[in-house]
Every structure is written in C-alpha cells, then in structure tokens.
Amino acid sequence: NAAAKKDDSATGASGGSGKSFTLVTPDAVGQNEFLKLAVTGIKSAAKQHDGTQKVYESTDTASQQQNVQAAVDAKPDVIVLVGFEFADLVAQQAEKNPGQQFLIIDACTTKTFKNVSCAVFREHEGVYLAGAEAGLLSKSGKVGAVDVLDTPQFRRYSDPFAAGAKKVAAKTQASTRFVGGQSPFDDSARAKEQANTLLAKGYDQIMAAAAAGNYGVFEAAKAKGAFAYGVDVNQCASAPGTVVDNVIKRTDIAVEKGIESVLGGTTGTTVSYGLKEGGISLTGLEDGVDTSKCVIADHKDVLTKVEALRDQIVSGELKVDDPAAS
Amino acid sequence: MFLDSDLLMSALRALTPILLAALGGALCERAGVFNIGLEGMMLMGCFTSVATSWFTGSPWLGVLAAALAAAAYSLILAVGAVTLRGDAVVLGIAMNLLAVGLTSFLLRTVFGVQGTFDDPSLAGLPLIGGFTPLAYLSWAAVAVAALLLSRHVWGLRLRGVGEAPDAAATLGVSPAKYQYGAILLSGVLCGLAGAQLALGNVTLFTENMTAGRGWIAVVAVMLGRAAPLGVLLAALLFGLAEAAGFRLQGLGLPQQATDAAPYVVTLGALFLTTARRRRRPRTTGAVQ
Amino acid sequence: MTRPPAEPESGAGVSGVAVELRGITKRFPGTLANDAVDLTVRHGEIHALMGENGAGKSTLMSVLYGMERADAGSIRIDGREVRFTSPSDAMAAGLGMVHQSFKLFDSLTVAENVVYAAEPRRFGLVDRAAARRRVRALAEEHGLAVDPDARVGDLPVGLRQRVEILKLLHRGARTLILDEPTAVLTPAEADTLFGVLKSLTAQGRTVVLVTHKLREVLEGSDRVTVLRDGRVAARLVTSDTTADEIAAAMTGRAVELDRVHAPGTPGEAVLRVTGFSTDSVHDVDLTVHAGEIVGIAGVAGNGQSELVEALAGLRPVAAGQVRLQGDDVTHASATERRVKGLAYVPEDRHAVGTAPAASVADNLAMGHHRTTLSARGLLPPAAVRAHARRLVERFGIKAATTEVPASALSGGNLQKLLIGRELAHDAPLLLVEQPTRGVDIGAIQNIHDQLIAYRDAGHAVLLVSAELSEIRGLADRVLVMYEGRVAASYTKEEADERTLGLAMAGAPVEATDMNPLT
Amino acid sequence: MTRISGALRSPLTFSVLAGLVIGALFLLGTGADPVTAYRAVVTGALGADGIGSTLTTGTSVLGLALALAIPLRAGLINLGGDGQMVLGGITAAVTGLYSPLPAPLTVVLALLAGMAAGAGYAILAALCENHLGVPLLVSSLLLSYPAVSLASYLARYPLKEPGSSLPQTRALPDGVALPAFGDSTVTLGLVLVALAAAAYWFTDRRTAVGYEIRMTGLNPRFSAYAGVERRGLTLKLMALSGGLAGLVGAIGVLSFPYRFVDGSLTAPGYTWTGLTAALLAAAAPLGTVVAAFFFAVLQVGGLAMERTTEVPRELTQVLQAIVIVFLAARLRFPRRWFGRRTRESEAV
C-alpha cells in the first residue's frame, strides 16, 4: 500500500522518542485481514511510544530472508515478525544478534532465546465456538470447512469447527476441503469450487479459512442460500446475510502488548492468547453485534448457548483439542 | 444423479475461462502463430475487467474493457512476431511475465492495495441458469469458430495462411493481415476469459489470479489439434479432471494428489492422441 | 552481340500486345537485378524468357506480377498503363502466375486450393458444391482432369501443376506466367503441359514461359527474350534461331553445350547394395566401384532422395544389405558410416547441408569435428579456423572472412562450401544429390570438374540429379528410378536423353517417337 | 574499438536501455523519481548490505539459468525446472535425514542424490518427446506439477516436522549443511554453480560435443545429417538440465534453514527468471551468467528499492519483461523448438 506507507513515514519522521519498530510480514499485506491487523498494531504502538515504524512486506522465502536481514541491519528497538514462516530465521538472527529484540506473532522458535518474545494464539477455541453456532444453526446436520492447505495450522480452522458442532448436535456430519492448486492463498475461483462441492452435498454451514479465497467461499454460500463463517476480522460486510460470525484474532493487540512488554524489559517469554486473554473471540461475543451485519445478531438464543460454552473454556472446565499440537 | 449434474456444472464453470483462451490460441495456431502468451493476456483481462467494473459500476463495461485491453496487449505479439519477425515463444513468455508485473504494479498504484482487491460493491456478472452470459458465449464461440474455420471464407484463408503463407501471399491474401486478425481475436477471447474469471467465477482481482490457466489453454490447443471442437473436448477433460479432483478430496485423497490429477490426466490424453496421430501423419496441428 | 536488337516485327502471326514492359529497373542492395528491361508479349503467343541463374528473370516476373515494385519503368496490359501494388492487382488485370516452387496448400482439397481467395460464396460461407462444379468444368474444358476432392498433399507433382494452372483459369487469367514449370516434370508430363499451353493460346490466351531448357523453347515457344546480367541480351523469333545462338546470348560467349568427360576406370566395388528397401524404396540392387560415377536419374519423388538418405544412415532400413568397402553397414549409424568412409552432399543445402546462421568456419568443420580436427573430444577453435581457411582457399569459396555466417554466401558459393567440405573427407564413397541445382554456369563447370577429379583419384561417386544433361555428362553408368524401384540401367552410351526420359516416366523400355522434346 | 561500438549497437544494449527508459516513464507516471529509484536498486543489490543476498539469489537464478540454457543451446525448451528442482530438493532432504554416513559425506551424497532425482525426472520428459511424440515444452511443463505435488505431500506427511505449523520437513542433522562464507548466507553452492558455468563455457567453446550442441540449435537437420543422433542428445541434455535443476534444489535444502520447506523453492520464481536469463543470452554461456546476475540484482535491488523508496518492487519485474520483449523482436532462435510450428511462423 504505497499511498498508506507515505503517511507512515510522515508520522514516522515526526516521531520524537527515538523508539523504532519494524514489522516484517511473510506475504503482501493487501487485503489479508490478519496482516492488516498486525500493521494496525505496530502503528498504534508507534503512536503510543511516540516512535517510528516501518513495514517490510515479503512475498516468498527469499524476500522474507532479505527483509529480515534488512531489518536487522537497521537495528530498530523491536523487530516484529508475523507468521510461523519466521521461526527458523529468527532463531538464526537472534543468535547472531543478541542485542536485537525480536517479537514473533503466531509462532515461536523451538529453542528459547533471551531476545525473542513470542505471542501465539489458540484459534481453535474460537473456531470451536463458531462450530457450536454452526451445529445449532444447521438444518441439514452437515457442517464443513474450506482451508487453504492441508497443514496443521489450517486444520485448527476445521477440526475444532467439527468438534464444536458435534458438541451441541452429536449427529452432525463434518467434512473439510483444501483449496490447493498453483496459488492456494489467492485462488478464489478454486476456493469457490471447493465450497460448492460441500454445498452440493447439502452442507449448509461453511467455515471459511481460505485466505483471499474466503470471498469465493462466501459467494458460493450466498448463491446456495447457505451460511459461512469468516476469520480474523469481521467479514460479515462482505456478504451480509450469509456470514454468520467470525473467529476474531486480535493480532493488533498481540503486537501492541508484545512491544509494550519488550520495552518494559520482559523478554524471552511466550504469551498465549485465547478466549480468556481476549486475543481470540467471535464477533457475536463482542460489543456492537447488532451493527455488525452478521447473521448471528438475529440468533440471540444461539449466542446465549455459545456464551455458556465460552465461559466453560475460559474457566478451563472444557478443553478444546489443538490439531497443531499433535 | 444430482451429484453427477453438479460435477458437470462444476467442470463447466472451471473450463469456461480455459475454453475462451484456448479458442483464441487455436485461431493463432491455425494462422501459423504459436501463442503462449494466453496467460498474460488473460491476466490483463482480469485486471481491466475488475478495474472498469469498479469505477463504472457496470460489469458489462468491465467485460468490454477487458476484451479491448487484452486485444491491445496482444499487439505486442502481433507487432513483435508478425511485423518484426521476433520469436513468438520468447515474446509469449515475456508477455506472461510482463502481465504479472504490470497488473501487480497497477493494483498498487490504482487501488493502493497489494495481493487482492475485493469489495462487496464490486459488480460481478449475473448468473443465468447457474452460468454467466460469458459461459454461454463461450459455447456459442466454439460453434462459431468451428463454422468460421471450416466453412467461412475468412476461415479458409486463415488456414491457408497458417499452412503456406507465401502461397497465400501470391494469391493476394496478406498473411500478416490474417495473423494480426487471429492474434487480436485471441486477445479479445483472452480478455473475455479474464473477465469471466474475475467477474464470473469470482468477483475480485488477485495478483497472478490466472494461476496457470493460460498454460492449460495452450495445452488444450495442442490436445484439441487447434480445432474448436477438439479444444472444447480438451478443456472439458481438464475441467472434469479438476472437478472430480475436488470430489476425490471428499473421499479422503490427499490434496496433493487431487492437485496433480488434471495434469496427469492431460498428459495421458496427450500420449493417447499423439500416439494415434503418429500413425497417420497430418500436415497441420500443433503437435508435430 | 553488343546491344539488344530492335523489337522483331512479327511474332507467330498474331496481332495486339498483351503485356508491354518498358525500361524496368530493379535494384537490390548490391545487385542491379533488372536494368532498363523492355519486354513485349503478344496476344496468343508463347513467349519464352531465358537467362542464366541470377540474370533477373524471376525479378522481372515479380515486378510484372505486382510482388516487387520496380525502381523505374512502366507496365502496359492490353495497351493500358497499369500500376500494381500487389498480386491481386495483377490478377484483376488478367495476369496469373505459376511459381517455380508450387504455392499450394497441402492439407486443403484441390477445389479449395483452386478457389482460394476467389471463393464462390453462399451467405458468406464457401460454397463447396459450386467450387467442385467449377473445378470439374474447368478441368473438362482444358483437359486438366483432377479430382476436386483429393487432398493436394496426396497428389503427384504433375497433378499439382494442373492445380496451379486451374487456379489461374478459375481467376480468368488471360496471360499466364510460368516460372520453370518443367523442372520437376518427366518428359511425358512436360509434353502434356505443352499440349495444354498450346490449346490455351489457341483460345487466345497468352503464355510467358521462364525456363532454362533450350529444347523446350525451340519446340514450344513462338518468340524468345534472353536476359543477361539484368539486361535484355537478345530478342529472337523461335523459328529463326538455334540452340547455340540462344546459349551464346545467355552467357555472352560460345558455350560447349554437351560437354562430355572422359570415362572413368572402375576398380573394386566400394558400395554394394542388395535387396534394399525402406518405406519408399523397394528392392534396390546397385554397386558403385572405385573410379566410377554412377548416376541415378528420376523424377523427384520416385525414391532417389530416400535411397541416398537411407544409404547415408539417415533413414531406417526395412530390408536388404549395404556393404561399404566390404563391411556390412546396413544398420550402422550415420556417424559409423562416415567413419567407414562415406561423404554426402545432400540435396537441400540451406535446410540440411548447412546451418546458415553458423559461421563459415563452423559449417566447414562439420563431419571433421570428430576426426581430424579434434583430439580426445576437444575441438580447439584455432584448428577449426585453420581448417576453414584451407578449404576456402582450395575450393575458391568467396567469403569475406571465415567468421561471417554462411547465410551471407551466395547460393553458388554455399554449394562450393558444401561440396568442398565433403570432398575434403577424401572418403572412398561420395553420395551427391543435385550438386548444381540453382548454381550458375561457371560454378557448374567448376563443380563438375571437381567431381570428375575426385572420381579419377580412385573414389566411388553416386550421383543423383534431375538434370539429364548433368547425368549424361558425368555418369559412367546410369540407373533410372521409378516409383521406388530401379526401373532401368544403362551404360553411358545407351543413356541418351530420350531413353532416360521414357524410363523416368515409367514407360516400358521400347522406344517411341511421340516425344516432341527429343 | 569496433568491438566496443559493436557491443553498444547490439540489440541487447538497445533493449536494456529501452527497458530502463520505459521504466523511468512508469516511475514518473506514478510520481516517483527514477534516479532515486534506480540508485536504490543498485545500492540495495550491490551495496555492502545487499551483495550477500544478491549472491544467494544469484546462486539459484544462475543454477536454473544454466539448467535451462544447456538444452536451449540445442533448441530444446525445458519448462519443467520447478519439478526437477523440487524433486532434487526433497531427495536431498530425504538423504540428509536418513543417511547413516558422517555429515560431510552425507552432504556430498545429498547433492548427488538431488542431481540424480532431477536428472531422472527430466529424462522422463525427454522420453515423452522421443517416444510418445509429446513436445518437450509441454511434457516437461505438465510433468512439473505432479512432482511439486509429490514433494509437497512428502513434506507434509511422511517427513513432516512434528508440531510445526509449517509444511516443512524435519531439520537436517547438525553439520549436514553446505559450508557458508563467514556468517553470510552465501554457501559453497555458489562455487558449485560457478563451476557448472565454467564447465558449460568450456564445453560450448572448446569441445566437439559443444560444437554439435550449438549446430543442433542452429539447424537440427544439419547436425542430424552429419550424424548427431537427436534423441540421444535430447536425453543427455535433459539429464544434465534436470541434474542442474536438482542441484539447485539440493543446495536450497542444504542451506539455511536446512530443511525442505514446501513452496520455498518454487515461490521466488527462479525457474522463470532463469529461463528468461537463458533466452536473453540465447543460451550462450557467458551471456547467461551475466543475464542471471543482472536479474538477481533486479530482484534483490527491487525489494530494497521498495523498502527505501515506496516504489513497488513489481517495477523491476516489468523492467525485466520489457527488456525481453524488445530483445525478442530482434532475436532469432533455433528453428526446431516446437517441431514445425516455429518454422511456419518464421516462414511468414
């Protein structure tokens, strides 16, 4: 976002505290809601600390490597990296540059380093609740998910969805499709076709974890009068009447809080964000449901049951299986 | 039976952009121009259709603009290969690269976003009986192209130009003119293919969203021996393989296997057809 | 003759001028192809245009037919001045041209070829039925029988030429230009062609005939214009001239028309072929001895090329045996045969015999690159250059340097390069195809002398040529191929042109006097 | 002197300059300063901070450029570089993970195994052309996809790193890695690729085989007439080509992060960049090296330019394509790339 970036450097130039932060993304930010939130997070951190920030967008492993190197060379106070792609890279750089503070969002290095702080999410908790909504709303008793790829990380968006639905309606059937193909993160046409194969079999609630392909999933669901669930931010406005709810992942909070604690001297720790910490949530469980354009706003009864489940998870009474932990 | 008709629907949707582009490729092939720039022309169509539809609010203007823009883009091949006698293959590869760079660059400078441009208020093509009007157009185009090539004066001359340009020239038929015509038409068809992909199959633009479909179209031209009906069958084969692949995923096959399926099926079909063809040599057709 | 004679008063007793060219000048970079050429062709005559290679005949016809623009000069058709910018203009003015290499679409039918670019239409579509009817009607009218639905690619050469003529007739051409139409025909086919041309002129049409064959001109034409170096060298009335006079006009000196070389002295058999068959050659037996040139005559497409290519190891063998210097090489690869002692000058010097984009030096190295020029797989560039300089000198190849691309050489020089390279192998057996096709007379004599010298050095030569005079001049024995078989075999004395011509046409061996061209 | 003026007037110089000028117009159109942008590219790629990245990227680009140039020299286009490279990578990973040998020997074994896998797969494409009549261009391209899928499957299931969210294999054992220069990302891989380039140059200029390959590229019927056996040559050249692509894959796996990460070999598009470099140089050895380095500079410098000047890096991609378009209009290539197709279009 060239235009937006110019503003950033303008505010950056006026920043006075001398604190500087660099965000490196694994992919182009574009309309990737998850990365957009991370950008929001680093901007507000810069504002809070009256400092400057830069965003380096990567597109592949080679550019990730070069961007991290460039960030390290510039020696900002904190380098924030979003995505599990960076685990190996950060481990390598942290060892070489013990004076540099790193913050990884959504992943962590296998070894712990004094200068690497991590923030991870328990998306599966939120997805589980969305699954419960789906189980309660499904007429056909079939709920499905469309994931980008068959990886443990993406399985977090499908397996708990099925588990949540089965929790509230034991006989629910569940199935998952993967977009795949030559550009799995961008191929909305394939995502749409994958959703269609589920819809054709009578699945009427679809969890959409297809990155840019989500719009394809929504289009497919809308055409068949079925329902879909978004991720990361409120996607209901993309397809009002079709998107039931969203699994919100507050990357911005993780970035802000992470920077805060690194500057406060707490480093080398891993913070996990789930329902309890407010890092994961559903649009339906937040304020402003009624103006969210989400379908769930019309199903207060469902929300009541889901709130009960959430409380059980928060209290630790109910434990959601994490597919990525195996 | 519901499942089967749905498989066919899914295959037909998947094949529409490929079919349109491949028809363009077939026309070029018949005119003696090897066009592997289909992917790039299609991508230009994708971007232009989305940009135009967004700024004018009319998907139809988007379709029109896509056809024009891709046709204009195809002039690179026409001028480079026909007028300047450059190598069509190198030009095609360069056009594919240029289109990726250019559309991504424009995406950032025009829309200020990177990766994907999507907006609920972006107007897509309407569906009639589950298909966009462009899908119906693509089927009609097969029939028209078949008739054109086999029976029409223009088609006869085009085939002559493709086979023996100097012979056509001695009869007062300018090979360059017909080749320009075929290339520009392939541009229009690829533009439509792009519009179908970006405003029909989905309603958004993503960098490199053609994702190899133009290459599949090139293969379809070969497989279908540059005949419209053959191209249709080849595209259908590919569409069915892809749609069936989606279904097989439902049966628990790993995603990687279903990803590879269409290519393996296409390769197999190529083996069979070329093996048969080799027994009876032909003077025309994409495959020697 | 120092200057062109004035336009002769009378032709073959016809009046009116069909085509009149005045002062046509056409310059190509480095060449003045036509230099103020005047040409007058009268209604109803067969007008022969003669000249050596590069004299400017094709260029003049290209100008007349609208394919090239003259730098100066004017064209009148039926007395009206015209200015053609494309062949269509010429066609509209009633001209039609059959090119030396046929301009046909192999995959299309006869009818489609005939009506191409002048199609009968119905609702914008090609009216195929009408096209077929048209072809049948024209064929009947002019005695040019051919199946309108046959694919042109499947037709023999003679029929293809009919298709070319039908094309012109379909367009209503009143003046037909034919560029070397008989180069690929058997004498009998040529005969038929002249019959057709005569009947066309009898109907009032006009024919301009470009040819190298003196006898055809003497038998078949009414008047002759001879070009030399882009200028008109002579205008002759056929009935008042002789072959010697025309030849002298073409070359500017007296020419020994049928040079006969001394016979060779055959030694041991170098090549012995028995029961040899490929997909288009059947059961061929032949032997070539050291110190002997064996000629193979035949109309193009009767298996000569395929035979030679198979002998060179470039085509699969179906049956039979090939012995080279006593060793069985039936299934040896091309390289193995070369190592055993075979060199080969192929027919197509541009597409097969050279890589036009590669340098002269690289072209001269081919075949030598694994033997004399290299050691242990290394090929030092210096050795390649030295080798090239040697051959350029020895064979008088005109090239700016040995590093210029071969495409910069003229056709004659390219042929010298090719023949020089192969002769330099000093191989016991040389296969030569069409060694002088498209080469001018000076170069022809040079090449012929080289081949004779090679033979006299004790090598065996197998020569394939469509030029009967070349075969008769060089060969010690002549084989005639017809439909893939050796149809006849003659000694040098027996091989007169008529006998060969008949055998090439597949006629039974007894003689007839029907051929007007003998 | 004439050599210099000749080089200046060559189509290559013209194309590069034309590309830069058009790129500058683009920049002006978007309100950026071309001089600043181009300076950012150059300093970003060749400055002290960038040269390491440029050489690392250059290793892969040059490796693939050579892989594609070698068959191209004989007029054969291999579009299957991705598949061959990825198979080379995954094979190296398997070897690295399971080899019982000591680490240094395992590295050698992994490199060899990677090359063998790439070569074997490329041979498959050659067999398709030789015996099944599917043009190499198409057979190599189509075969590439299943290979990428297979490697992806192996990385995600049998070889996957337990607990990782990334589709990647387990990390190679300690020491199973190509030695790097200092603490840069540049490894011995660069040396291997440079050696391959030198070998290619030597073969092309000074050996009989190299001569035969060049002549085949210029006129395949000519070399066949002189006894060069085309099928055999296709097979050998494709084996070499695939072997080199496999080597690049193996180098990728044996360098940081010392494992096979699904997609990481193919995503940067080295295959296309390599192919364009080879095409740009008409597959001539030195030209290919220069072109590959030029593209590596553009790629790395483009990213640096985006970091420092707000100009989107896509500009460098546009630049690259424009150079090729201009050059293609002047360049003539061997006739028999696609059977009779090219001949027909050339005959026009």
Ligand SMILES: Nc1ncnc2c1ncn2[C@@H]1O[C@H](COP(=O)(O)OP(=O)(O)OP(=O)(O)O)[C@@H](O)[C@H]1O
């Ligand atoms: N397109 C061209 N460019 C340059 N020179 C040409 C061109 N065409 C012909 N020439 C030259 O013009 C001269 C006349 O050529 P032309 O083809 O008319 O000869 P010709 O008498 O038809 O010979 P042939 O008997 O070989 O057919 C030759 O010297 C030839 O090299």
Ligand SMILES: Nc1ncnc2c1ncn2[C@@H]1O[C@H](COP(=O)(O)OP(=O)(O)OP(=O)(O)O)[C@@H](O)[C@H]1O
């Ligand atoms: N299109 C052209 N452009 C430039 N030069 C040409 C062209 N065509 C022919 N020439 C030149 O004209 C000369 C003769 O060409 P032509 O094609 O007539 O050769 P040829 O008849 O096979 O051989 P030769 O003229 O030696 O008997 C050559 O020097 C050739 O380079």
Ligand SMILES: [Mg+2]
């Ligand atoms: Mg000539």
Ligand SMILES: [Mg+2]
């Ligand atoms: Mg001529």
